[in-house]
Amino acid sequence: MSNLRRMYGYFRCNKCNHGWESSQVYCRPGTETAAYKQGCSTCKTELFPYRVESPLLALWRDRLRL
Numbered sequence: 001m002s003n004l005r006r007m008y009g010y011f012r013c014n015k016c017n018h019g020w021e022s023s024q025v026y027c028r029p030g031t032e033t034a035a036y037k038q039g040c041s042t043c044k045t046e047l048f049p050y051r052v053e054s055p056l057l058a059l060w061r062d063r064l065r066l
């Protein structure tokens, strides 16, 4: 469990369509598969991120408004 990498994840709830982003997504090294689900703040559905990227890339994306 200690070798998980922290990543930036994008979520979209398939139940209520609520979307959110999180910098607290943990993936197995060398993969973009999240190890844990996150709960939707609106309807409490647990789901995996539909997209994961490195925190550095997410930071630049936010800064450059890409």
Ligand SMILES: [Zn+2]
Binding pocket: 013, 014, 015, 016, 017, 018, 040, 041, 042, 043, 044, 045
């Ligand atoms: Zn939801």
